[in-house]
Amino acid sequence: MLLHRAIYVSDAVGDAATSLLVLVEILGGAERNNRRDGLxxxxxxxxxxxxxxxxxxxxxVDRLMGRLRADPRHENLRLLSDTDVSCRLFGDWPMTLAELTPAAGRLLNGGGLDQLGPDRAEAVLIAAAEALPVPA
Ligand SMILES: Cc1cc2nc3c(=O)[nH]c(=O)nc-3n(C[C@H](O)[C@H](O)[C@H](O)COP(=O)(O)O)c2cc1C
Incomplete structure (x- = not known):
């Protein structure tokens, strides 16, 4: 199967910046849809x-990006990378939440998520995902 990976950064709108409930809602829908779509x-x-x-x-991936661009819970979506790839980096989860671990945080070099280039953004997500338990 030909694989594609998109990485973006966006600005959370209103409650979406801090609310746990909004995160739970996003992840619940993402899990259901992404399982259906093989994402x-x-x-x-x-x-x-x-x-x-x-x-x-x-x-x-493109269909989901279209839905994401229309989602009012965030705005100013900037695509950092959008490329064909040979394998999945995050294949263990339909969608999982990763915390900014100390290892991932060091890669920010004191800046924010919005200052990352494509390689650094990927590295931050990989470092954060390494701290996650892999589902049984
Ligand atoms: C930051 C963020 C991440 C999201 N991630 C996903 C995702 O991985 N998969 C998904 O289907 N929807 C995701 N969504 C929700 C979509 O924007 C959209 O609301 C949803 O896909 C619509 O699907 P539904 O018609 O089944 O509700 C995300 C939304 C936000 C704000």
């Missing part, structure tokens, strides 16, 4: 911004 990935929220990687078939 996997990781989502981080930090300092009012979202950083998310999504991987799967190109059509499915």
């Amino acid at each position: 996997t990935g990781v989502l981080m929220r930090h300092d009012g911004r979202f950083l998310q990687a999504i991987e799967g078939r190109r059509d499915d």
